[in-house]
Amino acid sequence: MPAPQFDPAAPLQFVVNAAAGSNAAASKREIIESVLQAQGRRGELAFCTPADLARVARVSAQKALSTRTAVVAVGGDGTLNTVAQAAHAAGCAMGVVPQGTFNYFARTHGIPADPAQAVRLLLHSVPAPVQVAGINDRLFLVNASLGLYPDLLEDREAYKARFGRSRWVAFVAACTTLLRAQRQWRLRIETGGTVRDVHTLTLFVGNNRLQLQQLGAEPEDTIAGTPGDGSMAALVLRPIGTLSMIGLMLHGAMGRLGEAAGVERFEFDHLVVRPTLPQGRRGVKVAFDGEVTTMRAPLDFRVLAKPLYLLGPQRSTATAEAVSRAEDAGA
Template sequence: MPVPPYDPASPLLFVINAAAGAHDVNAKRAVIESALAAHGRLGELLVCHPAELPRVAARAADAAMAWRSAVVAVGGDGSLNAVAQAAHTAGCAMGVVPYGTFNYFARTHGIPTDPAAAAQLLMNAKPQPVQVGAINDRVFLVNASLGIYPELLQDREAYKARFGRSRWVAFVAACATLLRAQRRLRLHIELGERVRDVQTLTLFVGNNRLQLEQLGADPRDTVAGTPGHGSMAALMLRPIGTRSMIGLLLHGAMGRLGEAAGVESFEFQHLVVRPRLLPGRREVMVAFDGEVSRMRAPIDFRVLDRPLYLLQALS
């Protein structure tokens, strides 16, 4: 796909998640308006609640394509996902002003985690292709999964609502989820011509090198290249006892998950997963970029041929 048309003088469209991050909407507006004023740029600020994000993002992406401009996600990874879905579908460029807890996507692609600095960077940036993945019909930027990881995300949101947003709160929530993990997934996996049946607590698919490196689980064996350069990484956690789970948590905390017993990892470009479901059930709980949803089986993970065009600083 050719680079989308982009006029650096055209108005930028900012999709602002009113619920993302610790800053209020007025503070987010001030950051963006200050950057626009400093560079003599025009912009349209679209503030919405999480439930409205897909609709507002789709409308903004269509306008950005017509104006030879870009749609900018202002929020955390979930907000970025909604805007990326719209931008990828419309074929327009996308920018990022991060307000999340971890901001893996922004950090991987050289976008400052300070919102003011990220907004300033947008003013002189140009679209560059970045790899995106898909889980069934949904785009994802950082990761997608099924099994215990979607449960972990739900627990993390509950802990954040009670104790506030921080990386320590997220870590404690993860520990609580893993230590009570019981349910096993029975999966039929198709990886090219290789077919196998496995039992696992979770199947985690990563499209972000920074997150995988921090976990210490960056596989390098099955596909030429590394995650984020033509392939993605899959991690499977085999069912283990409580004592082994504690050891796993310690390995993960030290960034050495790849060394832990019970963790299998591999790279791929296309992976089909058929969960063994209870009679009458056709859907499975999945997570992608921090969002939790239900999808109809089978679950299809793949690297998309068409990239997302991200506004990045000129090199």
């Protein structure tokens, strides 16, 4: 698929997940506009609440396409996912000004966490294709899952609302969720011409090699490409006892999840999951890129043939910076 037309002089279309008039919106506007002014560039800022984000993203993506520019997501993982969905559907380029906790997508592609630096990078970038994945009719950038992991995300958001945003808060929330894990899922998994039934606490699908590396959960290369660049990875957590769960948490904290008992990992480019559900129930709770929703089964995970065109540094530079940040984070 050819890259979208891109005019570096055209005003970038910023989608900012913050209510207009709020302190957060004012701060973001000041940062973005000061960088644009210093660089002699123009941009249009659309502020919105989370409830209006999808509509604003679609409108901004269509405008970006018609004016040969990019739609830029300003926010956390959920904002990036929603804007990416709109950009991918419209066929326009996308930029990122990350503001989340982990920022795996941005870090993988060499995009700075500092918002002013991220905006400056946008002004000197051209669109390049990056892999995105799909689950049923939804796109995701980093990961998608069912079972225990969506519960973990809901608990994490509750802890953040009470104690603030930090990696330690996220870690404590994860420990709480894991230690009270009860429900087992029976899944029929179809991939690569094979069908098998598994019992699991969670199925985690990763489209981001950096995240898998930090967890110590990269699968062995069994098909062409690597997670995020030709393939995806699946992690299946078998039902385990409390002591084993504590060991699992320690392995995860040390970036050695792949060594933990009860964790199976494999690589794929297309995966169909058919969960056994109670009579009359068709929906299953699914998490993707930090958001939780209900989807109808079966769940179809796949590497999308159509890439997302992302504004960022050259691929070699992005890879080097991602590796550097990963090493810094582990220091």
